[in-house]
Amino acid sequence: MSEKVQPRTLPGFMELLPNEQILFNKMKEIIQKSYEKYGFLPLDTPIIEDAKVLLAKAGGETEKQIYRFEKGDNDLALRFDLTVPLAKYVTQYYDKLSFPFKRYQIGKVYRGEKAQRGRYREFYQCDVDIIGDGKLSIINDAEIPSIIYNTFKKLGFDDFTICINNRKILNGLFLSLELENKSAEILRIIDKIDKIGADKVKAELLNDTHPDKIDTIMKFITIEGNNCEKIKSLEDMNIDNEIFQEGLSELKEVIKYIKIFGVPEENYKIDLTIARGLDYYTGTVYETFLNKYRNLGSVCSGGRYDNLVGYYTNKKMPGVGISIGLSRLFFQLVDNEIISASKEAGFDVLIVSMTDEYEACAEIATKLRESDIRVQINIEEQKLGKKFKTANHLNVKYVIVIGEDEVKNNVVALKNMLTGEQQTVTIKEAIEVIKDVK
Amino acid sequence: MSEKVQPRTLPGFMELLPNEQILFNKMKEIIQKSYEKYGFLPLDTPIIEDAKVLLAKAGGETEKQIYRFEKGDNDLALRFDLTVPLAKYVTQYYDKLSFPFKRYQIGKVYRGEKAQRGRYREFYQCDVDIIGDGKLSIINDAEIPSIIYNTFKKLGFDDFTICINNRKILNGLFLSLELENKSAEILRIIDKIDKIGADKVKAELLNDTHPDKIDTIMKFITIEGNNCEKIKSLEDMNIDNEIFQEGLSELKEVIKYIKIFGVPEENYKIDLTIARGLDYYTGTVYETFLNKYRNLGSVCSGGRYDNLVGYYTNKKMPGVGISIGLSRLFFQLVDNEIISASKEAGFDVLIVSMTDEYEACAEIATKLRESDIRVQINIEEQKLGKKFKTANHLNVKYVIVIGEDEVKNNVVALKNMLTGEQQTVTIKEAIEVIKDVK
Numbered sequence: 032m033s034e035k036v037q038p039r040t041l042p043g044f045m046e047l048l049p050n051e052q053i054l055f056n057k058m059k060e061i062i063q064k065s066y067e068k069y070g071f072l073p074l075d076t077p078i079i080e081d082a083k084v085l086l087a088k089a090g091g092e093t094e095k096q097i098y099r100f101e102k103g104d105n106d107l108a109l110r111f112d113l114t115v116p117l118a119k120y121v122t123q124y125y126d127k128l129s130f131p132f133k134r135y136q137i138g139k140v141y142r143g144e145k146a147q148r149g150r151y152r153e154f155y156q157c158d159v160d161i162i163g164d165g166k167l168s169i170i171n172d173a174e175i176p177s178i179i180y181n182t183f184k185k186l187g188f189d190d191f192t193i194c195i196n197n198r199k200i201l202n203g204l205f206l207s208l209e210l211e212n213k214s215a216e217i218l219r220i221i222d223k224i225d226k227i228g229a230d231k232v233k234a235e236l237l238n239d240t241h242p243d244k245i246d247t248i249m250k251f252i253t254i255e256g257n258n259c260e261k262i263k264s265l266e267d268m269n270i271d272n273e274i275f276q277e278g279l280s281e282l283k284e285v286i287k288y289i290k291i292f293g294v295p296e297e298n299y300k301i302d303l304t305i306a307r308g309l310d311y312y313t314g315t316v317y318e319t320f321l322n323k324y325r326n327l328g329s330v331c332s333g334g335r336y337d338n339l340v341g342y343y344t345n346k347k348m349p350g351v352g353i354s355i356g357l358s359r360l361f362f363q364l365v366d367n368e369i370i371s372a373s374k375e376a377g378f379d380v381l382i383v384s385m386t387d388e389y390e391a392c393a394e395i396a397t398k399l400r401e402s403d404i405r406v407q408i409n410i411e412e413q414k415l416g417k418k419f420k421t422a423n424h425l426n427v428k429y430v431i432v433i434g435e436d437e438v439k440n441n442v443v444a445l446k447n448m449l450t451g452e453q454q455t456v457t458i459k460e461a462i463e464v465i466k467d468v469k
Numbered sequence: 470m471s472e473k474v475q476p477r478t479l480p481g482f483m484e485l486l487p488n489e490q491i492l493f494n495k496m497k498e499i500i501q502k503s504y505e506k507y508g509f510l511p512l513d514t515p516i517i518e519d520a521k522v523l524l525a526k527a528g529g530e531t532e533k534q535i536y537r538f539e540k541g542d543n544d545l546a547l548r549f550d551l552t553v554p555l556a557k558y559v560t561q562y563y564d565k566l567s568f569p570f571k572r573y574q575i576g577k578v579y580r581g582e583k584a585q586r587g588r589y590r591e592f593y594q595c596d597v598d599i600i601g602d603g604k605l606s607i608i609n610d611a612e613i614p615s616i617i618y619n620t621f622k623k624l625g626f627d628d629f630t631i632c633i634n635n636r637k638i639l640n641g642l643f644l645s646l647e648l649e650n651k652s653a654e655i656l657r658i659i660d661k662i663d664k665i666g667a668d669k670v671k672a673e674l675l676n677d678t679h680p681d682k683i684d685t686i687m688k689f690i691t692i693e694g695n696n697c698e699k700i701k702s703l704e705d706m707n708i709d710n711e712i713f714q715e716g717l718s719e720l721k722e723v724i725k726y727i728k729i730f731g732v733p734e735e736n737y738k739i740d741l742t743i744a745r746g747l748d749y750y751t752g753t754v755y756e757t758f759l760n761k762y763r764n765l766g767s768v769c770s771g772g773r774y775d776n777l778v779g780y781y782t783n784k785k786m787p788g789v790g791i792s793i794g795l796s797r798l799f800f801q802l803v804d805n806e807i808i809s810a811s812k813e814a815g816f817d818v819l820i821v822s823m824t825d826e827y828e829a830c831a832e833i834a835t836k837l838r839e840s841d842i843r844v845q846i847n848i849e850e851q852k853l854g855k856k857f858k859t860a861n862h863l864n865v866k867y868v869i870v871i872g873e874d875e876v877k878n879n880v881v882a883l884k885n886m887l888t889g890e891q892q893t894v895t896i897k898e899a900i901e902v903i904k905d906v907k
Binding site: 035036037038039040041044045046047048049052053055056067068069070071072073074075076077078079080081083084087098100101102103105107118119120122123124127128129131133134139141143152153163166167168170171173174177181288291292293342343344345377378381389390393394396397400401403404405406407408409410411412420421424425 | 473474475476477478479482483484485486487490491493494505506507508509510511512513514515516517518519521522525536538539540541543545556557558560561562565566567569571572577579581590591601604605606608609611612615619726729730731780781782783815816819827828831832834835838839841842843844845846847848849850858859862863
């Protein structure tokens, strides 16, 4: 025999066992159906793009992490998100699309990050974006939390909070304090308030900023109360800055419409400390937390951007969108035992033969499949015990056993693997029992 | 403004408009559901693999076409099919899987072929395989055509033929004629019989083989009749070769069971001229043709292989499987106007506001979505005419128009975009109408 190659999967690349994959796919499908319910159209852009096109705007970390290589004369790169391909797409096909253009895309993206537990180099992003031609109503920004709400409800979660802020409020505040050049640094410190508390944030801010200004910032980030009260407090701050007031007015509109879009009060709140990075977002921003597992970080984030396509065209195309990092989320949920794949089955019935009644197995399998039941048949020369072990291993709910007597009497032995109960029934009855509890 | 990058999609990479993507996804989902009905479990292996692992067996064309590159110290490659990743997977997770292991995988694969119309460098393959541990019953080879049959029926086709052969019959025949060293060349010539006819095949074969042997080959490849008659003719040839007889016996078993698995006689036939390449397959082989579009080539092919994992382990794991090259198939079907995406809609209703009744729009959208209707709302400041143009462009069946009167009377104007009919109804009635015809 020739020398063997040791098979391995690269670190940072998720590869699941079948029952885990079934659960993963269920989540993916729930997200897809939820996105479709909001009228988003599917896209599926290539994973490989012209590096020059993909990196038109990129720099810094992205540039370092990207998978970039040559093939023939082509300088190629793997997409690192689904937003740049969307920008490319709406520019290329502008004349063939209707605006506002609503698309979802669920696909793998690639970042050569340092491999670590729960961080992937290949991972699924599930994105929705609404792209306007020239302008885009702020009401869209209120529909987005409704999508998040419905998606996470369908995924089986109740206790989660969609946190909403508006970058213009932050930017306006910093402008009014003449701190716009320090905003990155200040936001970085503010971001730690959950971990280190208000006092330590204040101490850090005091390092190189005037105490009066810090007081205003502290007053701002410690605004308490329900959404109405927070808006009231923001108004009462009387910040004399146009951008601040524009952001406040947008936030009020978003909060008003979220309710009309059916999101319960307990599932969203204004959170003045979230900013979502520094450059990209320009208005509304979102983060979503599972309240009992706040340590997982945001499980769905996004926001409003002024211009999606600036590096490709002079057209102005504002947008608003969100992304779920499904691979990481799935890992976290399984790792924290919030979900489990241990009972997932890929089909409904395993048909096994006691002796060699293979023709009957094939016939019955065909009938069940015609009734839309998912059937695997095992026609191997294996012991019956081994076949039942397989049924258990695959978490299948029903096993149909065929022996000489069953064939003679035109019946099947139908075993419920959860209860252990076994009954002898006709094929028609078996179909009814199986479909009943599917 | 900064300098603009011209966006483009690389040649050989499929990128669809939304309505085309909707149709493509429908086909993909039909294939997936069909595979699941046969009890196959989902896999989703990485697109990037260790080049050494991926290329363990490869050579020749594969080696040239592969996307291979370095990142850090890693020698990486993009998968060029879904079979090698399956071999890797069953070797790695052998202890955690039940055998026979039935998996489906639908995903993109990469081959840097010369770009030409309808040939893609990134394309979807939709594979099912059944992998045995040590051995695998021949009855599995008969279940495969049933999967092909059901899948293509669900895809909307009736007039197609699954052609079945067994490599052992060919190999045994060549062995009995002491032509095994010339088998590649002979198969290449035989393969042309459809195009050039039996006489020219014979003339080509005569170039360097003894006429008596050619007579036997010609007798073999021109065997006519229905499946029973063909088997009878094969038996009557009295080929004194163990491998030939083994292949014949396997073929008889497959033909017997295909019928039991519910495939109508008109949808399959023995075709002694198909061979599916030279090295890989070792027993049953399949090709599938749309009879009215035979020129498209085989739309679903596969077969039985002795050993999936020989380059990774000494375990013996025979398998049988098929693959649908969905990207190419989709291109061909659209290009030949066999299918069309021109009426595909991604959602059910577009809600538009005549004036600025945005709150009512949001409220109604929410109610419809709660009834599982897919709704897009247009709350932009656009003329009503433009909004209707969008509805037409997106092929949506219903438009709901909201004006002051509708809000006052708590009704909606529901327009059927196919018939042009418009009615004023309550939201409850609208939901009933829309769900009725979905």
